[in-house]
Amino acid sequence: MLDKVAETIKRYKMLADGERVCVALSGGADSVSLLYAMKELGYDVFAAHVNHNLRGEQSDRDERFCVDLCRKLGVKLFTDSVDVKGYCEKNRTSLEEGARALRYEALRSHLDGCKLCTAHNLNDCFETTLFNLIRGSGLSGLAGIPAMRDDIVRPLIEVTRSEIEQFLSERNQDYVTDSTNLEDNCSRNIIRLNVMPELERINPSLLKNYKRTMHILLCADEYLSDAAEKMLDKAFDGSAYALDVCGDEAVLNEMILKILRREKIEPSFERVDAIKKLAACGGVINIKKDVYVVCNEGKISFENRSEGSKARDFCIKTDLTAPVFTNCHEIEFTRISQFHISDYNKRELKYLIDPDKLSGDVFVRSYCGNEKIRLLGKGFSQTVKKLLASTPPSRRKDVIVMADEHGALYVQGFGVDERAACGESTVSAIRPDIK
Known part of the structure; x- marks a missing residue:
């Protein structure tokens, strides 16, 4: 395992020889093996432990274990205690997200310019890829956990959990186990405890093959990210x-x-x-x-x-095919290519437009002053402002009006002007669907 860690550090250019590093130490097998490995590889190591106070006596047990381990190895240790539940209640976030935020904040407070080593391994990476695949993800999510990000490096990212356990066994070193990791009650634990063993039964080379795929995905993601960054600088x-x-x-x-x-x-x-x-x-x-x-x-x-200030004027040109987005609405246009007036009742005809009767450019916009519309079936003209008399003033500017060069031709909730309405000669129709 030690050779693999050294090779990973070199391949990703994580650290210089003998560089000072902080190991995030939980007391679990992964972080304990990372502490041993970094020390044996000659790095200037210190450690930091964060007590999340979520598991009562177990949390305190983990902290005591880390203190004893670092004393045994002659490694300086910083400890922090955080109130995850209080933070989550205040910020309305999940325990997992809150614990992560407080953990990294505490760990970074001790770095003083050096890098933070975390103990994510190849199993963690595969679990993350599978989890992201199940819930839906882009390329970066499918690539798993990056080997490096900002001030964080992950020297164990290509080491399997079985290799970690063997490494500790060879050194007669024990570790603590988080009992919540053994509970079959969350997605990640189900993947770890139930799904992965079945996949490895199907293909014992699962993680070896995944590592190759991970490298391909990481390279593709890096290339795409760089290309997008360059385009953004120009854009x-x-x-x-x-x-x-x-x-x-x-x-x-x-x-x-x-x-x-x-x-x-x-x-x-x-x-x-x-x-x-x-x-x-x-x-x-x-x-x-x-x-x-x-x-x-x-x-x-x-x-x-x-x-x-949400209600404000808008005016958007439309070709009556692509959707249009306004302050509060999305408008889609449904085209009825073979229109027969006999297929529709009077109420349905109110909301259909004959595109061949429109003049010039067509716009989706907010209503303007005292513009008038002659609604189908009314027999007289009236101002849009009067139509909207029962609409709260703060919401009137959100109401959709469609207009061409002759003025308003459609008002949301009221329908079409008779000059743009469908009739016996209509060949095709447009129905604005406002969401």
Whole structure:
């Protein structure tokens, strides 16, 4: 195992010979073997242990074990105690996320410019890949746990758990076991305890083969990440991003993921797709609470809008095919190619548009002043403002109006102007679906 760790450190250029490093020490087999390995390889090692206070006496037992181990090995140890439950209640986050945030904050407080060694191994990496595959993930998630990130290095990333246990057995070194890791009550534990043994029964070379796949995925992810980073540098003008929706889709997806992370927004497939549609069509979407993404002339920017400022004017050109996004809505256009007026009742006809009756460019916009519309079946014209009299003033600017060069032709909730309505001569129809 020692040779494999040394080779991993060299391959990824993790550390210089004899460099000072901090080992994140939990007391489990992985971190204990990492501490031994780094010390035996000649690095200037110290350790840090974080007590999460989540498992009562077991948490205190783990801390005592780490203190005794470091005293035995002559390694300096820093210990921290954190209130995970209190943090999670205050920040409304899960125990796992809260523990991770506090753990890394505590560990980094001791680094003083040196790198942090964590004990993630090849089994952990495979479990992460499988977990991400099950819940849905991009390339970086399928590549597993990176060998290095920022100030964190993972020298055991190509070592299996069985190799770790053998390494400790050869040194007659014990370790503590987190009893929660043996409970079959969460996704990762199910993968570790039930799924992996079955997969290894099917193919005993599972982890060996996975390691090759992991390298391929990591190389591809690194290449894609670098390409996207270079494109972002060119695309960003200091306030907005110019996205080429006709360019390479893989690079575009990675660019959007990076943009979301820069804006401190959790990436997701849904958010990436929404921004791609926005960049293609223009408009505004609400991406997160009070955060809006605005696309103007092919450039997207992010705005933080308070509750009182969400309703604002918008005007978006549409070809009546691609979806349109506004402050609060997504509008899709359903085309009825073989239209027969006899197939529809009066209520349904109110919400259908004859595209052949439109003039010039068509826009989706907020209502304007005292513009008028002659709704189908009414027989008289009235202002859009009067139509919206029962709508709260703060929400009126969110109401969708469609217009061509002759003015308003459709109002959300009220229907189509009779001049753009379908009739006996209509060949095809458009139905705006507003969500």
